[in-house]
Amino acid sequence: MSSKDKGWKEIAPAGVSPKSSIGFMTGDWKTYMPVRDLEKCTTCLMCVLYCPEGAVRWRPEMGKIEFDYSFCKGCGICANECPTKAITMKLPEKEDE
Amino acid sequence: MKSDVKQETLALNGDEAVAYAVKQSDVDVVAAYPITPQTIMVEKFSEYVANGEVETEFVCTESEHSAMAASISASATGARAFTATASAGLALMHEMLFVASGCRTPVVMAVANRALSAPLNIHGDHSDTMAERDSGWVQIYVENAQEAYDSVIQAFRIAEHTSVLLPVLVGLDGFTLSHTLENVTALSDADVKEFIGERKLINVLTHEGKSVPFKLDPDNPMTMGPIALQNYYFEFKRQQEEGMKNALALIRQVHDEYAKLSGRSYGNGLVEKYQLDDAEIAVVCVGSTAGTMKTVVDELRAEGVKAGLLKLRTFRPFPVEEIQNALGKVHAVGIMDKSMSFGGNGGAVFHEVRHALYDLAERPLVVDYIYGLGGRDYNPKEFKKIFNELRQIAHSKRVHKLVNFTGLRE
Amino acid sequence: MATTQEWKITAKDIAEKPDILMPGHRACAGCGPAHALRLVMKAIRGPTIVTEATGCMEVVTSIYPYTSWAVPWLHTAFETSAANASGIEAALKVLKRKGKLKQEHVDVIAIAGDGGTFDIGFQALSGAVERGHDFLFVLYDNEAYMNTGIQRSGGTPMGAATTTTPAGSVMPGKLQHKKPIADIMVAHGMEYVASASPYYWKDLLQKVRRGLEVEGPAFLHLFAPCPRGWRTDPAKTINYSKLAVESCVFPVYEVVNGKYTLSTPSKLIALAPQKKKPVADYLKGQGRYRHLFAPQNKHMLDEIQRWTDERWAKLQQKVEQTA
Ligand SMILES: Cc1ncc(C[n+]2csc(CCOP(=O)(O)OP(=O)(O)O)c2C)c(N)n1
Ligand code: SF4
Ligand code: SF4
Numbered sequence: 158m159s160s161k162d163k164g165w166k167e168i169a170p171a172g173v174s175p176k177s178s179i180g181f182m183t184g185d186w187k188t189y190m191p192v193r194d195l196e197k198c199t200t201c202l203m204c205v206l207y208c209p210e211g212a213v214r215w216r217p218e219m220g221k222i223e224f225d226y227s228f229c230k231g232c233g234i235c236a237n238e239c240p241t242k243a244i245t246m247k248l249p250e251k252e253d254e
Numbered sequence: 255m256k257s258d259v260k261q262e263t264l265a266l267n268g269d270e271a272v273a274y275a276v277k278q279s280d281v282d283v284v285a286a287y288p289i290t291p292q293t294i295m296v297e298k299f300s301e302y303v304a305n306g307e308v309e310t311e312f313v314c315t316e317s318e319h320s321a322m323a324a325s326i327s328a329s330a331t332g333a334r335a336f337t338a339t340a341s342a343g344l345a346l347m348h349e350m351l352f353v354a355s356g357c358r359t360p361v362v363m364a365v366a367n368r369a370l371s372a373p374l375n376i377h378g379d380h381s382d383t384m385a386e387r388d389s390g391w392v393q394i395y396v397e398n399a400q401e402a403y404d405s406v407i408q409a410f411r412i413a414e415h416t417s418v419l420l421p422v423l424v425g426l427d428g429f430t431l432s433h434t435l436e437n438v439t440a441l442s443d444a445d446v447k448e449f450i451g452e453r454k455l456i457n458v459l460t461h462e463g464k465s466v467p468f469k470l471d472p473d474n475p476m477t478m479g480p481i482a483l484q485n486y487y488f489e490f491k492r493q494q495e496e497g498m499k500n501a502l503a504l505i506r507q508v509h510d511e512y513a514k515l516s517g518r519s520y521g522n523g524l525v526e527k528y529q530l531d532d533a534e535i536a537v538v539c540v541g542s543t544a545g546t547m548k549t550v551v552d553e554l555r556a557e558g559v560k561a562g563l564l565k566l567r568t569f570r571p572f573p574v575e576e577i578q579n580a581l582g583k584v585h586a587v588g589i590m591d592k593s594m595s596f597g598g599n600g601g602a603v604f605h606e607v608r609h610a611l612y613d614l615a616e617r618p619l620v621v622d623y624i625y626g627l628g629g630r631d632y633n634p635k636e637f638k639k640i641f642n643e644l645r646q647i648a649h650s651k652r653v654h655k656l657v658n659f660t661g662l663r664e
Numbered sequence: 665m666a667t668t669q670e671w672k673i674t675a676k677d678i679a680e681k682p683d684i685l686m687p688g689h690r691a692c693a694g695c696g697p698a699h700a701l702r703l704v705m706k707a708i709r710g711p712t713i714v715t716e717a718t719g720c721m722e723v724v725t726s727i728y729p730y731t732s733w734a735v736p737w738l739h740t741a742f743e744t745s746a747a748n749a750s751g752i753e754a755a756l757k758v759l760k761r762k763g764k765l766k767q768e769h770v771d772v773i774a775i776a777g778d779g780g781t782f783d784i785g786f787q788a789l790s791g792a793v794e795r796g797h798d799f800l801f802v803l804y805d806n807e808a809y810m811n812t813g814i815q816r817s818g819g820t821p822m823g824a825a826t827t828t829t830p831a832g833s834v835m836p837g838k839l840q841h842k843k844p845i846a847d848i849m850v851a852h853g854m855e856y857v858a859s860a861s862p863y864y865w866k867d868l869l870q871k872v873r874r875g876l877e878v879e880g881p882a883f884l885h886l887f888a889p890c891p892r893g894w895r896t897d898p899a900k901t902i903n904y905s906k907l908a909v910e911s912c913v914f915p916v917y918e919v920v921n922g923k924y925t926l927s928t929p930s931k932l933i934a935l936a937p938q939k940k941k942p943v944a945d946y947l948k949g950q951g952r953y954r955h956l957f958a959p960q961n962k963h964m965l966d967e968i969q970r971w972t973d974e975r976w977a978k979l980q981q982k983v984e985q986t987a
Contacts, residue, residue: 323744
């Protein structure tokens with residue numbers, strides 16, 4: 158419990174949720190992150206369809222896909238299912254020490 | 255009290271009186287499962303449905319557990335929902351009773367009070383509803399079929415009021431009331447409809463950042479009944495308690511309004527005082543026993559005994575102040591308990607009434623009489639004996655036996 | 665059936681649809697049920713209300729104050745998913761009749777895990793189907809009670825180690841076979857029963873759509889690997905959903921008014937039986953079956969293969985008999 162949690166008079170009854178989980182980043186769960194080789198990607202979109210998180214986004218206006226690392230849990234499904242092996246799971250590069 | 259509206263007198267038993275009230279209450283969904291002594295309610299209502307006398311969607315579920323789940327979900331969808339049960343059926347609903355109150359779904363339920371197994375017994379006592387007194391439901395107990403009819407109508411107003419938003423249970427004694435024919439005076443359909451009105455919904459803030467009516471609506475999506483952990487669960491429970499607190503005032507208000515319309519009243523809606531003003535000894539009882547008890551009090555009064563009666567109509571929320579005011583000056587009080595709290599040193603009514611009196615500087619001596627379990631009959635003679643004991647207690651200022659069993663063979 | 669036209673869909677169509685089961689849910693990495701339900705919700709056709717049984721998917725998507733549901737959603741208890749759907753549907757019906765419903769029609773989807781379907785929720789499901797409520801019941805089958813820590817259910821397959829059927833020195837995991845839930849639902853005389861596996865995403869989406877189009881109860885059995893409970897590599901979740909079909913452990917099919925049809929992935933195997941993979945191909949690599957590969961448990965492997973073959977043969981017979 159933290160002091161920023163609301164009091165009983167302030168919250169809607171019956172547990173009606175006031176926030177969308179889009180505000181809850183699960184990206185820091187991952188150890189490995191998917192990295193895509195643009196040359197190999199045929200935009201078949203299998204990664205978009207198979208990601209359990211909805212963390213691979215299809216951007217039709219740009220004609221490409223994008224990883225949303227703030228939700229990606231690093232499961233590796235996208236890399237595993239990519240028919241052209243365009244995705245590899247990599248350890249994030251360490252930030253400057 | 256007089257009523258200015260046209261009413262009709264019908265010969266109905268308690269179950270039929272409930273079904274008739276539901277028929278008039280513009281209920282959207284009835285989800286129920288039959289159990290003695292509630293069966294007549296569902297059968298009667300099924301007839302209304304079969305004959306097109308109601309617009310209600312009747313869901314005859316495969317269990318009481320599902321009946322309560324369907325009532326909750328119908329209510330969550332914005333519908334007015336009703337169900338009815340008894341005994342084992344209520345016990346099977348147990349889990350869902352807490353969900354109904356926790357989800358703030360104002361379901362109304364009639365319970366034809368009946369004993370709980372084992373041994374199996376289909377007759378009346380209060381074991382079923384008293385076991386659910388902490389489930390977050392408003393509990394109203396009635397004295398006769400007329401009060402059952404009147405109370406079901408009031409229950410919708412109470413449950414759905416935005417300051418309460420809690421499920422309401424109306425308890426009527428199995429067989430004694432459920433199956434006994436009485437003259438019941440009924441309001442017109444139009445008057446009932448107007449009295450209850452349309453269900454009003456509170457507005458809640460959703461994850462979309464919008465303040466919208468509290469219901470499952472694809473235009474305004476919301477998440478109901480989520481998981482709330484250590485950081486929030488407690489706050490939701492506190493909200494429910496506030497609903498109960500508000501119900502205390504609202505039950506009186508709705509009762510008074512209804513009394514004005516119908517000409518019928520039951521004390522102040524929470525408790526009914528009978529010959530209590532100058533009483534030295536008194537009993538407290540719940541449900542149909544009050545009828546018998548009133549005749550006993552009358553007899554005693556004729557004999558010059560200052561006896562009185564407090565009928566507890568509303569058990570949840572518990573009317574502490576009313577009880578203090580009604581019984582504070584009495585010397586000895588006997589509590590009539592039609593259920594046991596095994597190992598609890600007395601029944602539920604005893605515990606609560608005695609607890610309510612504790613804070614008074616001067617308070618009566620209070621003893622418990624457990625009676626009528628499994629439909630065991632009782633009679634005025636036995637009740638008179640109770641008053642006699644109370645006189646002795648008042649006189650000697652001593653209680654020999656705190657918890658007594660009345661009408662039991664040794 | 666109300667279906668008039670096949671729902672033609674491409675990967676792009678689905679990729680462009682918003683996520684109704686939104687990101688930020690707390691399912692384990694590589695969660696099969698979360699993936700399957702994300703797909704299910706891509707197939708809705710209009711205003712929809714979802715109700716869900718207690719279980720992993722309910723918990724990970726609704727931890728207050730957050731919700732992952734972009735549509736109205738209700739949870740009441742573990743065993744009540746179908747009963748909830750009954751009440752919601754009844755309410756919608758009467759509100760519509762009274763002119764109090766804004767929408768022309770609202771679809772109702774009830775979701776439950778195998779515990780909430782095969783076991784504790786079965787009575788409510790059977791009752792709701794018998795009463796004929798218009799709703800789609802989606803069973804996401806991860807083959808055990810995962811939310812409470814991987815205990816057996818009526819949907820747990822033979823040999824699987826769970827925390828209540830641990831692989832011990834005298835008991836090699838669960839001793840009973842999986843309950844044939846889809847057949848049981850077919851026996852209710854429902855208009856639409858289907859099984860689907862997430863690798864075959866298009867098949868799955870189309871079945872959701874067909875289930876929604878049915879005017880009455882429809883039942884969808886989804887295969888949903890759980891890396892945590894199965895002790896499998898999270899990256900292989902989709903892979904297992906493919907292997908299960910290829911080994912005929914989980915054939916995909918539809919039963920429309922009692923008429924069985926194999927869906928394409930399974931039909932291809934029926935047409936070319938040599939393509940059918942041994943169950944061992946599917947079982948190996950899953951931690952829950954590891955003990956079966958010890959020499960003393962060979963009889964278990966044999967029995968699983970025998971039972972799988974028998975069920976597959978029976979399924980094909982039903983296809984023929986009801987053709
Ligand atoms: C009446 C009741 N009994 C037991 C539980 C504990 N419980 C919660 S979820 C669950 C298992 C859910 O299993 P399943 O339906 O397979 O869904 P999963 O968690 O695997 O997704 C159990 C046993 C409960 N919540 N309610
Ligand atoms: S690694 Fe898993 S969570 Fe991350 S984008 Fe790929 S499929 Fe999605
Ligand atoms: S335990 Fe299994 S089903 Fe539950 S969230 Fe994790 S992966 Fe999903």
